[in-house]
Amino acid sequence: MPSIVRPLLRPALVTACAALALAALPAVAHHGWSTYDETKPMTVTGKIVESHYENPHAHIRIDAGGKRWLAILAPVSRMEARGATADKVAVGREVTLVGYASKEKANELRAERITVDGKTVELR
Structure with missing residues (x-):
């Protein structure tokens, strides 16, 4: 050359x-999902006390019977496409989450589905 x-x-x-x-x-x-225990699904119901509708994953903090949980949700685009808009996961809303607890962080879970106003949305 x-x-x-x-x-x-x-x-x-x-x-x-x-x-x-x-x-x-x-x-x-x-991050990957290997830090969540998929062998033990759990259900948590409570009131949203904090909401962050942002990427890479939306997340909320809920008060469930005196215990606070940080719930990792789906990316915003997926949540919007499936009907879990920002107003559905706003502070003050009552939600039921089905997901898996973190193996490393106390009171954190990866939500697989969320139920708001009687409507269940699959997050994965």
């Missing part, structure tokens, strides 16, 4: 590598 072409390829190669590395960051930042 002529010597004048090689220096021109280096910036393009560096730019391409940087773009690929940045594109991979969301995948690295995303």
Whole structure:
């Protein structure tokens, strides 16, 4: 390859590598579900005391009989597509969650489904 072409390829190669590395960051930042105990499904009913309708996963905190649970829900786009809009998971709403408790964090669960106003929405 002529010597004048090689220096021109280096910036393009560096730019391409940087773009690929940045594109991979969301995948690295995303967590897996192996930290939740799928052998023991649980049901929790309570009032929402905190709601975060944001990506990568919406999450709510509910007060269930004096115990506070952090519930990891689905991505916002999936929740909206299935009818679990922000107003359905707003503070003050009563919900029933079916999911799996965290193996590592006390009072945290990954919700598989949520019931609000008598309507059940599958989150996975």
